Amino acid sequence: MSILEPLQITNTHVVVKVPHLSAFGTVWDLVRRFMEILVPITGQIQLYLRPPDIGYPILDVLLLPGNIPLDEVSIQQKDAQNIRISSDCHLSVGKRYRVHCEPEGFTIQPEQTDFRLNYGPNFYPTFEVFLTTNPKRVTLMVQDQESREVWKRIVPLPGPQRNVPTVDRIPTEDRVPTEDRVPTEDRVPAEDGVPAHERLLSVRIKFKSGASDAVLNQLLDKLLERRIINDEEMQSAKTKDKIQKAEYLIDTVRFKGPEASSALIAALCEVDPCLSRELNFN
Incomplete structure:
Protein backbone atom coordinates (compact mmCIF):
# COMPACT_ATOMS: atom_id res chain seq x y z
CA MET A 1 0.00 0.00 0.00
CA SER A 2 1.35 3.41 -0.93
CA ILE A 3 0.29 6.91 0.01
CA LEU A 4 0.08 9.53 -2.73
CA GLU A 5 1.92 12.73 -1.96
CA PRO A 6 -0.01 15.89 -2.91
CA LEU A 7 1.67 18.05 -5.53
CA GLN A 8 -0.52 21.05 -4.85
CA ILE A 9 -3.22 21.95 -2.34
CA THR A 10 -5.77 24.71 -2.97
CA ASN A 11 -8.94 25.80 -1.20
CA THR A 12 -11.01 23.46 -3.37
CA HIS A 13 -8.65 20.85 -4.86
CA VAL A 14 -5.78 18.53 -4.11
CA VAL A 15 -3.50 17.73 -7.06
CA VAL A 16 -1.79 14.34 -7.01
CA LYS A 17 0.18 12.32 -9.53
CA VAL A 18 -1.05 8.80 -10.34
CA PRO A 19 1.78 6.90 -12.05
CA HIS A 20 -0.37 4.02 -13.30
CA LEU A 21 -3.97 2.77 -13.35
CA SER A 22 -5.25 -0.47 -11.91
CA ALA A 23 -5.25 -3.18 -14.57
CA PHE A 24 -8.29 -4.73 -12.93
CA GLY A 25 -10.22 -1.47 -13.12
CA THR A 26 -9.38 -0.98 -16.79
CA VAL A 27 -10.35 -4.53 -17.73
CA TRP A 28 -13.52 -4.44 -15.64
CA ASP A 29 -14.66 -1.26 -17.38
CA LEU A 30 -14.37 -3.01 -20.75
CA VAL A 31 -16.16 -6.10 -19.43
CA ARG A 32 -18.97 -3.98 -17.97
CA ARG A 33 -19.54 -2.19 -21.28
CA PHE A 34 -19.52 -5.50 -23.15
CA MET A 35 -22.03 -6.97 -20.70
CA GLU A 36 -24.37 -4.01 -21.22
CA ILE A 37 -24.57 -4.98 -24.88
CA LEU A 38 -25.09 -8.71 -24.33
CA VAL A 39 -27.26 -8.78 -21.20
CA PRO A 40 -30.83 -7.52 -21.72
CA ILE A 41 -32.06 -4.74 -19.48
CA THR A 42 -35.52 -4.31 -18.04
CA GLY A 43 -37.34 -2.15 -20.53
CA GLN A 77 -46.74 13.72 -26.07
CA LYS A 78 -49.10 16.73 -26.13
CA ASP A 79 -52.58 15.65 -27.29
CA ALA A 80 -51.68 11.97 -27.66
CA GLN A 81 -53.50 9.58 -25.32
CA ASN A 82 -51.49 7.07 -23.34
CA ILE A 83 -52.87 3.55 -23.71
CA ARG A 84 -52.41 1.87 -20.35
CA ILE A 85 -51.24 -1.67 -20.89
CA SER A 86 -48.64 -3.98 -19.36
CA SER A 87 -45.34 -2.69 -20.70
CA ASP A 88 -42.55 -4.74 -19.09
CA CYS A 89 -40.09 -6.45 -21.42
CA HIS A 90 -36.38 -7.14 -21.83
CA LEU A 91 -34.40 -5.14 -24.39
CA SER A 92 -30.76 -5.35 -25.42
CA VAL A 93 -28.77 -2.19 -26.08
CA GLY A 94 -27.60 -2.01 -29.69
CA LYS A 95 -29.94 -4.74 -30.93
CA ARG A 96 -32.31 -4.03 -33.80
CA TYR A 97 -36.05 -4.28 -33.24
CA ARG A 98 -39.13 -4.13 -35.43
CA VAL A 99 -42.87 -3.79 -34.81
CA HIS A 100 -45.50 -6.09 -36.30
CA CYS A 101 -49.20 -5.20 -36.21
CA GLU A 102 -52.30 -7.30 -36.82
CA PRO A 103 -54.52 -6.82 -38.71
CA GLU A 104 -51.86 -6.29 -41.34
CA GLY A 105 -51.80 -3.56 -43.96
CA PHE A 106 -50.91 -0.59 -41.76
CA THR A 107 -47.84 1.46 -42.60
CA ILE A 108 -45.17 1.22 -39.88
CA GLN A 109 -42.09 3.41 -39.82
CA PRO A 110 -39.22 2.84 -39.48
CA GLU A 111 -39.14 -0.81 -40.52
CA GLN A 112 -36.52 -1.51 -37.83
CA THR A 113 -34.18 0.42 -35.57
CA ASP A 114 -31.54 -0.04 -32.86
CA PHE A 115 -32.48 0.21 -29.20
CA ARG A 116 -30.48 2.85 -27.33
CA LEU A 117 -30.49 3.91 -23.70
CA ASN A 118 -32.44 7.15 -23.68
CA TYR A 119 -32.87 8.87 -20.34
CA GLY A 120 -34.21 12.12 -21.77
CA PRO A 121 -34.82 14.93 -21.84
CA ASN A 122 -36.62 14.24 -25.15
CA PHE A 123 -38.73 11.16 -25.77
CA TYR A 124 -39.70 10.67 -29.41
CA PRO A 125 -41.63 7.71 -30.87
CA THR A 126 -39.44 4.74 -31.75
CA PHE A 127 -42.07 3.49 -34.21
CA GLU A 128 -45.22 4.97 -35.75
CA VAL A 129 -48.18 2.85 -36.84
CA PHE A 130 -50.55 4.65 -39.24
CA LEU A 131 -54.06 3.32 -38.51
CA THR A 132 -55.63 4.00 -41.90
CA THR A 133 -58.76 2.05 -40.93
CA ASN A 134 -60.68 2.28 -37.68
CA PRO A 135 -59.96 -0.94 -35.75
CA LYS A 136 -61.33 -1.34 -32.25
CA ARG A 137 -58.19 -3.20 -31.26
CA VAL A 138 -54.91 -4.39 -32.71
CA THR A 139 -52.37 -7.02 -31.78
CA LEU A 140 -48.96 -5.41 -31.47
CA MET A 141 -45.71 -7.35 -31.39
CA VAL A 142 -42.08 -6.26 -30.93
CA GLN A 143 -39.47 -8.60 -32.40
CA ASP A 144 -35.68 -8.54 -32.20
CA GLN A 145 -33.26 -8.90 -35.11
CA GLU A 146 -33.55 -12.70 -34.92
CA SER A 147 -37.35 -12.38 -35.26
CA ARG A 148 -37.82 -13.47 -31.64
CA GLU A 149 -40.84 -12.06 -29.89
CA VAL A 150 -39.91 -9.85 -26.93
CA TRP A 151 -43.32 -8.26 -26.30
CA LYS A 152 -46.84 -8.95 -27.57
CA ARG A 153 -50.14 -7.47 -26.45
CA ILE A 154 -53.73 -7.09 -27.59
CA VAL A 155 -54.20 -3.33 -27.60
CA PRO A 156 -57.72 -1.88 -27.29
CA LEU A 157 -58.05 1.43 -29.13
CA PRO A 158 -60.35 4.25 -28.02
CA GLY A 159 -62.88 5.57 -30.50
CA PRO A 160 -61.82 8.30 -32.94
CA GLN A 161 -61.78 11.81 -31.53
CA ARG A 162 -61.02 14.73 -33.75
CA ASN A 163 -59.44 17.97 -32.57
CA VAL A 164 -61.25 20.93 -34.07
CA PRO A 165 -58.86 23.69 -35.23
CA THR A 166 -59.29 27.04 -33.52
CA VAL A 167 -60.59 28.69 -36.70
CA ASP A 168 -63.42 26.15 -36.81
CA ARG A 169 -64.58 26.53 -33.23
CA ILE A 170 -68.09 27.95 -33.21
CA PRO A 171 -69.95 29.22 -30.14
CA THR A 172 -72.28 26.57 -28.78
CA GLU A 173 -75.41 28.57 -29.52
CA ASP A 174 -74.37 28.96 -33.18
CA ARG A 175 -73.46 25.35 -33.84
CA VAL A 176 -75.50 23.38 -36.34
CA PRO A 177 -76.04 19.72 -35.38
CA THR A 178 -74.33 17.36 -37.78
CA GLU A 179 -77.58 15.78 -38.91
CA ASP A 180 -79.00 19.22 -39.78
CA ARG A 181 -76.03 20.08 -41.99
CA VAL A 182 -77.06 17.33 -44.39
CA PRO A 183 -80.25 18.05 -46.34
CA THR A 184 -82.93 15.44 -45.79
CA GLU A 185 -82.88 14.41 -49.44
CA ASP A 186 -79.12 13.78 -49.22
CA ARG A 187 -79.29 11.45 -46.25
CA VAL A 188 -78.70 7.83 -47.18
CA PRO A 189 -80.48 5.31 -44.95
CA ALA A 190 -78.40 2.52 -43.50
CA GLU A 191 -78.46 -0.53 -45.74
CA ASP A 192 -79.62 -3.63 -43.85
CA GLY A 193 -78.78 -1.90 -40.59
CA VAL A 194 -75.19 -1.10 -41.62
CA PRO A 195 -74.24 2.50 -40.69
CA ALA A 196 -73.00 4.73 -43.50
CA HIS A 197 -69.44 4.98 -42.14
CA GLU A 198 -69.22 1.19 -42.07
CA ARG A 199 -70.43 1.07 -45.67
CA LEU A 200 -67.63 3.45 -46.63
CA LEU A 201 -65.10 1.26 -44.87
CA SER A 202 -66.30 -1.80 -46.79
CA VAL A 203 -65.68 -0.10 -50.17
CA ARG A 204 -62.58 1.89 -49.22
CA ILE A 205 -60.18 0.10 -51.58
CA LYS A 206 -62.59 0.22 -54.55
CA PHE A 207 -63.25 3.90 -53.92
CA LYS A 208 -59.52 4.71 -53.91
CA SER A 209 -58.95 3.00 -57.25
CA GLY A 210 -62.23 3.95 -58.93
CA ALA A 211 -62.70 7.64 -58.13
CA SER A 212 -61.15 10.00 -60.68
CA ASP A 213 -59.37 13.17 -59.64
CA ALA A 214 -62.16 15.29 -61.13
CA VAL A 215 -64.78 13.38 -59.13
CA LEU A 216 -62.77 13.75 -55.94
CA ASN A 217 -62.52 17.52 -56.42
CA GLN A 218 -66.28 17.77 -56.96
CA LEU A 219 -66.90 15.73 -53.81
CA LEU A 220 -64.61 18.01 -51.83
CA ASP A 221 -66.50 21.07 -53.06
CA LYS A 222 -69.86 19.59 -52.10
CA LEU A 223 -68.68 18.48 -48.67
CA LEU A 224 -67.16 21.90 -47.99
CA GLU A 225 -70.38 23.58 -49.09
CA ARG A 226 -72.34 21.40 -46.67
CA ARG A 227 -69.82 22.05 -43.87
CA ILE A 228 -68.90 18.39 -43.59
CA ILE A 229 -65.23 19.33 -44.03
CA ASN A 230 -63.49 22.61 -43.28
CA ASP A 231 -61.13 24.80 -45.31
CA GLU A 232 -58.03 23.28 -43.74
CA GLU A 233 -59.11 19.75 -44.66
CA MET A 234 -60.03 20.94 -48.15
CA GLN A 235 -56.59 22.47 -48.74
CA SER A 236 -54.83 19.44 -47.28
CA ALA A 237 -56.67 17.14 -49.70
CA LYS A 238 -55.88 19.37 -52.69
CA THR A 239 -52.13 18.92 -52.17
CA LYS A 240 -52.26 15.12 -52.53
CA ASP A 241 -52.14 12.87 -55.57
CA LYS A 242 -55.27 10.98 -56.64
CA ILE A 243 -54.85 7.85 -54.51
CA GLN A 244 -53.79 9.79 -51.42
CA LYS A 245 -56.59 12.29 -51.96
CA ALA A 246 -59.20 9.52 -52.18
CA GLU A 247 -57.79 7.84 -49.07
CA TYR A 248 -57.71 11.11 -47.15
CA LEU A 249 -61.24 12.03 -48.21
CA ILE A 250 -62.96 8.76 -47.34
CA ASP A 251 -61.09 8.33 -44.03
CA THR A 252 -61.65 11.92 -42.93
CA VAL A 253 -65.38 11.66 -43.56
CA ARG A 254 -65.66 8.19 -41.98
CA PHE A 255 -64.15 9.44 -38.75
CA LYS A 256 -66.78 12.19 -38.58
CA GLY A 257 -69.53 9.60 -38.16
CA PRO A 258 -72.57 8.18 -39.96
CA GLU A 259 -74.22 11.50 -40.88
CA ALA A 260 -71.11 12.86 -42.58
CA SER A 261 -70.56 9.49 -44.27
CA SER A 262 -74.14 9.54 -45.50
CA ALA A 263 -73.52 12.95 -47.06
CA LEU A 264 -70.46 11.64 -48.92
CA ILE A 265 -72.43 8.68 -50.27
CA ALA A 266 -75.23 10.98 -51.45
CA ALA A 267 -72.73 13.33 -53.10
CA LEU A 268 -71.02 10.44 -54.86
CA CYS A 269 -74.36 9.16 -56.19
CA GLU A 270 -74.94 12.62 -57.64
CA VAL A 271 -71.46 13.20 -59.07
CA ASP A 272 -70.60 9.71 -60.36
CA PRO A 273 -73.63 7.39 -60.67
CA CYS A 274 -71.55 4.68 -62.39
CA LEU A 275 -69.06 4.39 -59.54
CA SER A 276 -71.92 4.57 -57.05
CA ARG A 277 -73.55 1.52 -58.66
CA GLU A 278 -70.25 -0.37 -58.58
CA LEU A 279 -70.05 0.36 -54.86
CA ASN A 280 -73.71 -0.67 -54.36
CA PHE A 281 -74.68 2.79 -53.16
CA ASN A 282 -77.71 3.02 -55.46
Missing part, protein backbone atom coordinates in the same frame (compact mmCIF):
# COMPACT_ATOMS: atom_id res chain seq x y z
CA GLN A 44 -40.81 -0.79 -21.10
CA ILE A 45 -42.96 -0.23 -24.17
CA GLN A 46 -45.30 2.74 -24.00
CA LEU A 47 -48.11 3.40 -26.47
CA TYR A 48 -49.64 6.77 -27.34
CA LEU A 49 -52.53 7.32 -29.73
CA ARG A 50 -52.38 10.60 -31.61
CA PRO A 51 -55.73 12.14 -32.63
CA PRO A 52 -56.66 11.91 -36.34
CA ASP A 53 -55.47 15.38 -37.33
CA ILE A 54 -54.39 14.08 -40.75
CA GLY A 55 -57.50 11.99 -41.36
CA TYR A 56 -56.55 8.93 -39.33
CA PRO A 57 -54.90 8.32 -35.95
CA ILE A 58 -51.27 7.34 -35.43
CA LEU A 59 -50.16 4.87 -32.78
CA ASP A 60 -46.75 5.84 -31.37
CA VAL A 61 -44.63 3.02 -29.95
CA LEU A 62 -41.82 4.03 -27.57
CA LEU A 63 -39.09 1.59 -26.50
CA LEU A 64 -37.59 2.89 -23.26
CA PRO A 65 -35.50 1.80 -20.27
CA GLY A 66 -37.70 0.49 -17.48
CA ASN A 67 -36.80 3.21 -14.98
CA ILE A 68 -38.09 6.17 -17.01
CA PRO A 69 -41.09 7.74 -15.18
CA LEU A 70 -44.26 7.64 -17.23
CA ASP A 71 -45.23 11.22 -16.42
CA GLU A 72 -41.95 12.52 -17.89
CA VAL A 73 -42.76 10.77 -21.15
CA SER A 74 -46.46 11.70 -21.23
CA ILE A 75 -45.88 15.41 -20.75
CA GLN A 76 -44.05 15.55 -24.10
Whole structure:
Protein backbone atom coordinates (compact mmCIF):
# COMPACT_ATOMS: atom_id res chain seq x y z
CA MET A 1 0.00 0.00 0.00
CA SER A 2 1.35 3.41 -0.93
CA ILE A 3 0.29 6.91 0.01
CA LEU A 4 0.08 9.53 -2.73
CA GLU A 5 1.92 12.73 -1.96
CA PRO A 6 -0.01 15.89 -2.91
CA LEU A 7 1.67 18.05 -5.53
CA GLN A 8 -0.52 21.05 -4.85
CA ILE A 9 -3.22 21.95 -2.34
CA THR A 10 -5.77 24.71 -2.97
CA ASN A 11 -8.94 25.80 -1.20
CA THR A 12 -11.01 23.46 -3.37
CA HIS A 13 -8.65 20.85 -4.86
CA VAL A 14 -5.78 18.53 -4.11
CA VAL A 15 -3.50 17.73 -7.06
CA VAL A 16 -1.79 14.34 -7.01
CA LYS A 17 0.18 12.32 -9.53
CA VAL A 18 -1.05 8.80 -10.34
CA PRO A 19 1.78 6.90 -12.05
CA HIS A 20 -0.37 4.02 -13.30
CA LEU A 21 -3.97 2.77 -13.35
CA SER A 22 -5.25 -0.47 -11.91
CA ALA A 23 -5.25 -3.18 -14.57
CA PHE A 24 -8.29 -4.73 -12.93
CA GLY A 25 -10.22 -1.47 -13.12
CA THR A 26 -9.38 -0.98 -16.79
CA VAL A 27 -10.35 -4.53 -17.73
CA TRP A 28 -13.52 -4.44 -15.64
CA ASP A 29 -14.66 -1.26 -17.38
CA LEU A 30 -14.37 -3.01 -20.75
CA VAL A 31 -16.16 -6.10 -19.43
CA ARG A 32 -18.97 -3.98 -17.97
CA ARG A 33 -19.54 -2.19 -21.28
CA PHE A 34 -19.52 -5.50 -23.15
CA MET A 35 -22.03 -6.97 -20.70
CA GLU A 36 -24.37 -4.01 -21.22
CA ILE A 37 -24.57 -4.98 -24.88
CA LEU A 38 -25.09 -8.71 -24.33
CA VAL A 39 -27.26 -8.78 -21.20
CA PRO A 40 -30.83 -7.52 -21.72
CA ILE A 41 -32.06 -4.74 -19.48
CA THR A 42 -35.52 -4.31 -18.04
CA GLY A 43 -37.34 -2.15 -20.53
CA GLN A 44 -40.81 -0.79 -21.10
CA ILE A 45 -42.96 -0.23 -24.17
CA GLN A 46 -45.30 2.74 -24.00
CA LEU A 47 -48.11 3.40 -26.47
CA TYR A 48 -49.64 6.77 -27.34
CA LEU A 49 -52.53 7.32 -29.73
CA ARG A 50 -52.38 10.60 -31.61
CA PRO A 51 -55.73 12.14 -32.63
CA PRO A 52 -56.66 11.91 -36.34
CA ASP A 53 -55.47 15.38 -37.33
CA ILE A 54 -54.39 14.08 -40.75
CA GLY A 55 -57.50 11.99 -41.36
CA TYR A 56 -56.55 8.93 -39.33
CA PRO A 57 -54.90 8.32 -35.95
CA ILE A 58 -51.27 7.34 -35.43
CA LEU A 59 -50.16 4.87 -32.78
CA ASP A 60 -46.75 5.84 -31.37
CA VAL A 61 -44.63 3.02 -29.95
CA LEU A 62 -41.82 4.03 -27.57
CA LEU A 63 -39.09 1.59 -26.50
CA LEU A 64 -37.59 2.89 -23.26
CA PRO A 65 -35.50 1.80 -20.27
CA GLY A 66 -37.70 0.49 -17.48
CA ASN A 67 -36.80 3.21 -14.98
CA ILE A 68 -38.09 6.17 -17.01
CA PRO A 69 -41.09 7.74 -15.18
CA LEU A 70 -44.26 7.64 -17.23
CA ASP A 71 -45.23 11.22 -16.42
CA GLU A 72 -41.95 12.52 -17.89
CA VAL A 73 -42.76 10.77 -21.15
CA SER A 74 -46.46 11.70 -21.23
CA ILE A 75 -45.88 15.41 -20.75
CA GLN A 76 -44.05 15.55 -24.10
CA GLN A 77 -46.74 13.72 -26.07
CA LYS A 78 -49.10 16.73 -26.13
CA ASP A 79 -52.58 15.65 -27.29
CA ALA A 80 -51.68 11.97 -27.66
CA GLN A 81 -53.50 9.58 -25.32
CA ASN A 82 -51.49 7.07 -23.34
CA ILE A 83 -52.87 3.55 -23.71
CA ARG A 84 -52.41 1.87 -20.35
CA ILE A 85 -51.24 -1.67 -20.89
CA SER A 86 -48.64 -3.98 -19.36
CA SER A 87 -45.34 -2.69 -20.70
CA ASP A 88 -42.55 -4.74 -19.09
CA CYS A 89 -40.09 -6.45 -21.42
CA HIS A 90 -36.38 -7.14 -21.83
CA LEU A 91 -34.40 -5.14 -24.39
CA SER A 92 -30.76 -5.35 -25.42
CA VAL A 93 -28.77 -2.19 -26.08
CA GLY A 94 -27.60 -2.01 -29.69
CA LYS A 95 -29.94 -4.74 -30.93
CA ARG A 96 -32.31 -4.03 -33.80
CA TYR A 97 -36.05 -4.28 -33.24
CA ARG A 98 -39.13 -4.13 -35.43
CA VAL A 99 -42.87 -3.79 -34.81
CA HIS A 100 -45.50 -6.09 -36.30
CA CYS A 101 -49.20 -5.20 -36.21
CA GLU A 102 -52.30 -7.30 -36.82
CA PRO A 103 -54.52 -6.82 -38.71
CA GLU A 104 -51.86 -6.29 -41.34
CA GLY A 105 -51.80 -3.56 -43.96
CA PHE A 106 -50.91 -0.59 -41.76
CA THR A 107 -47.84 1.46 -42.60
CA ILE A 108 -45.17 1.22 -39.88
CA GLN A 109 -42.09 3.41 -39.82
CA PRO A 110 -39.22 2.84 -39.48
CA GLU A 111 -39.14 -0.81 -40.52
CA GLN A 112 -36.52 -1.51 -37.83
CA THR A 113 -34.18 0.42 -35.57
CA ASP A 114 -31.54 -0.04 -32.86
CA PHE A 115 -32.48 0.21 -29.20
CA ARG A 116 -30.48 2.85 -27.33
CA LEU A 117 -30.49 3.91 -23.70
CA ASN A 118 -32.44 7.15 -23.68
CA TYR A 119 -32.87 8.87 -20.34
CA GLY A 120 -34.21 12.12 -21.77
CA PRO A 121 -34.82 14.93 -21.84
CA ASN A 122 -36.62 14.24 -25.15
CA PHE A 123 -38.73 11.16 -25.77
CA TYR A 124 -39.70 10.67 -29.41
CA PRO A 125 -41.63 7.71 -30.87
CA THR A 126 -39.44 4.74 -31.75
CA PHE A 127 -42.07 3.49 -34.21
CA GLU A 128 -45.22 4.97 -35.75
CA VAL A 129 -48.18 2.85 -36.84
CA PHE A 130 -50.55 4.65 -39.24
CA LEU A 131 -54.06 3.32 -38.51
CA THR A 132 -55.63 4.00 -41.90
CA THR A 133 -58.76 2.05 -40.93
CA ASN A 134 -60.68 2.28 -37.68
CA PRO A 135 -59.96 -0.94 -35.75
CA LYS A 136 -61.33 -1.34 -32.25
CA ARG A 137 -58.19 -3.20 -31.26
CA VAL A 138 -54.91 -4.39 -32.71
CA THR A 139 -52.37 -7.02 -31.78
CA LEU A 140 -48.96 -5.41 -31.47
CA MET A 141 -45.71 -7.35 -31.39
CA VAL A 142 -42.08 -6.26 -30.93
CA GLN A 143 -39.47 -8.60 -32.40
CA ASP A 144 -35.68 -8.54 -32.20
CA GLN A 145 -33.26 -8.90 -35.11
CA GLU A 146 -33.55 -12.70 -34.92
CA SER A 147 -37.35 -12.38 -35.26
CA ARG A 148 -37.82 -13.47 -31.64
CA GLU A 149 -40.84 -12.06 -29.89
CA VAL A 150 -39.91 -9.85 -26.93
CA TRP A 151 -43.32 -8.26 -26.30
CA LYS A 152 -46.84 -8.95 -27.57
CA ARG A 153 -50.14 -7.47 -26.45
CA ILE A 154 -53.73 -7.09 -27.59
CA VAL A 155 -54.20 -3.33 -27.60
CA PRO A 156 -57.72 -1.88 -27.29
CA LEU A 157 -58.05 1.43 -29.13
CA PRO A 158 -60.35 4.25 -28.02
CA GLY A 159 -62.88 5.57 -30.50
CA PRO A 160 -61.82 8.30 -32.94
CA GLN A 161 -61.78 11.81 -31.53
CA ARG A 162 -61.02 14.73 -33.75
CA ASN A 163 -59.44 17.97 -32.57
CA VAL A 164 -61.25 20.93 -34.07
CA PRO A 165 -58.86 23.69 -35.23
CA THR A 166 -59.29 27.04 -33.52
CA VAL A 167 -60.59 28.69 -36.70
CA ASP A 168 -63.42 26.15 -36.81
CA ARG A 169 -64.58 26.53 -33.23
CA ILE A 170 -68.09 27.95 -33.21
CA PRO A 171 -69.95 29.22 -30.14
CA THR A 172 -72.28 26.57 -28.78
CA GLU A 173 -75.41 28.57 -29.52
CA ASP A 174 -74.37 28.96 -33.18
CA ARG A 175 -73.46 25.35 -33.84
CA VAL A 176 -75.50 23.38 -36.34
CA PRO A 177 -76.04 19.72 -35.38
CA THR A 178 -74.33 17.36 -37.78
CA GLU A 179 -77.58 15.78 -38.91
CA ASP A 180 -79.00 19.22 -39.78
CA ARG A 181 -76.03 20.08 -41.99
CA VAL A 182 -77.06 17.33 -44.39
CA PRO A 183 -80.25 18.05 -46.34
CA THR A 184 -82.93 15.44 -45.79
CA GLU A 185 -82.88 14.41 -49.44
CA ASP A 186 -79.12 13.78 -49.22
CA ARG A 187 -79.29 11.45 -46.25
CA VAL A 188 -78.70 7.83 -47.18
CA PRO A 189 -80.48 5.31 -44.95
CA ALA A 190 -78.40 2.52 -43.50
CA GLU A 191 -78.46 -0.53 -45.74
CA ASP A 192 -79.62 -3.63 -43.85
CA GLY A 193 -78.78 -1.90 -40.59
CA VAL A 194 -75.19 -1.10 -41.62
CA PRO A 195 -74.24 2.50 -40.69
CA ALA A 196 -73.00 4.73 -43.50
CA HIS A 197 -69.44 4.98 -42.14
CA GLU A 198 -69.22 1.19 -42.07
CA ARG A 199 -70.43 1.07 -45.67
CA LEU A 200 -67.63 3.45 -46.63
CA LEU A 201 -65.10 1.26 -44.87
CA SER A 202 -66.30 -1.80 -46.79
CA VAL A 203 -65.68 -0.10 -50.17
CA ARG A 204 -62.58 1.89 -49.22
CA ILE A 205 -60.18 0.10 -51.58
CA LYS A 206 -62.59 0.22 -54.55
CA PHE A 207 -63.25 3.90 -53.92
CA LYS A 208 -59.52 4.71 -53.91
CA SER A 209 -58.95 3.00 -57.25
CA GLY A 210 -62.23 3.95 -58.93
CA ALA A 211 -62.70 7.64 -58.13
CA SER A 212 -61.15 10.00 -60.68
CA ASP A 213 -59.37 13.17 -59.64
CA ALA A 214 -62.16 15.29 -61.13
CA VAL A 215 -64.78 13.38 -59.13
CA LEU A 216 -62.77 13.75 -55.94
CA ASN A 217 -62.52 17.52 -56.42
CA GLN A 218 -66.28 17.77 -56.96
CA LEU A 219 -66.90 15.73 -53.81
CA LEU A 220 -64.61 18.01 -51.83
CA ASP A 221 -66.50 21.07 -53.06
CA LYS A 222 -69.86 19.59 -52.10
CA LEU A 223 -68.68 18.48 -48.67
CA LEU A 224 -67.16 21.90 -47.99
CA GLU A 225 -70.38 23.58 -49.09
CA ARG A 226 -72.34 21.40 -46.67
CA ARG A 227 -69.82 22.05 -43.87
CA ILE A 228 -68.90 18.39 -43.59
CA ILE A 229 -65.23 19.33 -44.03
CA ASN A 230 -63.49 22.61 -43.28
CA ASP A 231 -61.13 24.80 -45.31
CA GLU A 232 -58.03 23.28 -43.74
CA GLU A 233 -59.11 19.75 -44.66
CA MET A 234 -60.03 20.94 -48.15
CA GLN A 235 -56.59 22.47 -48.74
CA SER A 236 -54.83 19.44 -47.28
CA ALA A 237 -56.67 17.14 -49.70
CA LYS A 238 -55.88 19.37 -52.69
CA THR A 239 -52.13 18.92 -52.17
CA LYS A 240 -52.26 15.12 -52.53
CA ASP A 241 -52.14 12.87 -55.57
CA LYS A 242 -55.27 10.98 -56.64
CA ILE A 243 -54.85 7.85 -54.51
CA GLN A 244 -53.79 9.79 -51.42
CA LYS A 245 -56.59 12.29 -51.96
CA ALA A 246 -59.20 9.52 -52.18
CA GLU A 247 -57.79 7.84 -49.07
CA TYR A 248 -57.71 11.11 -47.15
CA LEU A 249 -61.24 12.03 -48.21
CA ILE A 250 -62.96 8.76 -47.34
CA ASP A 251 -61.09 8.33 -44.03
CA THR A 252 -61.65 11.92 -42.93
CA VAL A 253 -65.38 11.66 -43.56
CA ARG A 254 -65.66 8.19 -41.98
CA PHE A 255 -64.15 9.44 -38.75
CA LYS A 256 -66.78 12.19 -38.58
CA GLY A 257 -69.53 9.60 -38.16
CA PRO A 258 -72.57 8.18 -39.96
CA GLU A 259 -74.22 11.50 -40.88
CA ALA A 260 -71.11 12.86 -42.58
CA SER A 261 -70.56 9.49 -44.27
CA SER A 262 -74.14 9.54 -45.50
CA ALA A 263 -73.52 12.95 -47.06
CA LEU A 264 -70.46 11.64 -48.92
CA ILE A 265 -72.43 8.68 -50.27
CA ALA A 266 -75.23 10.98 -51.45
CA ALA A 267 -72.73 13.33 -53.10
CA LEU A 268 -71.02 10.44 -54.86
CA CYS A 269 -74.36 9.16 -56.19
CA GLU A 270 -74.94 12.62 -57.64
CA VAL A 271 -71.46 13.20 -59.07
CA ASP A 272 -70.60 9.71 -60.36
CA PRO A 273 -73.63 7.39 -60.67
CA CYS A 274 -71.55 4.68 -62.39
CA LEU A 275 -69.06 4.39 -59.54
CA SER A 276 -71.92 4.57 -57.05
CA ARG A 277 -73.55 1.52 -58.66
CA GLU A 278 -70.25 -0.37 -58.58
CA LEU A 279 -70.05 0.36 -54.86
CA ASN A 280 -73.71 -0.67 -54.36
CA PHE A 281 -74.68 2.79 -53.16
CA ASN A 282 -77.71 3.02 -55.46
